[in-house]
Amino acid sequence: MKIIYLIALSALASVGILRAQTNAPNSNAVAEILALVTTNALPPKPTPPHAPTRIDSDSADFDLNARQAIYSGHVHVDDPRMKLTCARLTVDLPPTGGRINHIFAETNVVIDATDEKGATNHATCDKAIYDYNVQGVMTNETITLTGNPQIVNAQGTNTADVIVWDRANGHVHETNPHMSGENLDGAGANTNGLPAPKLF
């Protein structure tokens, strides 16, 4: 048993020497081991590609000068993280390779979103505005619900004059909130305690 152990040790040692000799400029054994570890490290988990967003409607107008699309009648938006229906949807079309930074949904807006934990959120309002912009290193991404906005989720039903989902910071801000249902800590006050569903 000891002989086998010794043979194994000597073999390992000789391998190390050989490697050290072969890689003369980088003969530091620790660095070599680290390099091996680094080389054999599992690659970072690839981010799955974001499925396309689909918009269906009865009709649409495209203002190519203003780069704006206006969808009308039975508008359905199907995004991997949410579904939205409304009567009229205005989208600022991005330049080639760009990102949509402004969407305006109006009339009978219904949004069904599932957050990263699988919890469902059902929102209704008269108007919903999605805004995205980057200022320096700050990313601002909000969805503002106005016109009798209401969110129904596992925590209860929330209504307010204005509800702003701050996607970048994971907060929900409400102006003059009215809440009912379970787990309503601090009801009646402006709260950031609501789960922040990721719409769009």
Added chain:
Amino acid sequence: MKIKFNKAGLVALVFMASCLAAAIVRAQQNSAGHASDFSSVEYFDAPHRQQMKSRLSGAEASPQAGGLLAIKQLKLEMFDTNGVTEAVVEAPDCVYDTMSGVASSAGHLQLQTGDGNLQIEGDGFLWRQTNQWLTISNHVQTVIKGALESKTDL
């Protein structure tokens, strides 16, 4: 009869309006009043005169009464100054009013940006050249790839 009019600088086209106007002019000049497998190219102004701005092609173009032009298998390609395709518009049938600069059809329309990130299609359309306004009347379907991804997704 097959007519090709692909000469550089032949016509200055701005989307369908001037493209189709050029097409009808050529068709009339060829007496039959009918063109097939045609294409027409517009080039940028200086300093990009060698670069195509747009290329309009079609299987058939027939003059109609009232200054109308019926186009079959319309394909319009638009390019940037680097030669990269910005958008491709295709419609199996189209009628262009040479007087008002309006193109319309009850048929299908398909539009795709050069990078493929935006695809729009629908049935029945009206294109007003004067204000670059496109209306699709029915069954509008839009697919947008990657346009709503954000850093928070990563």
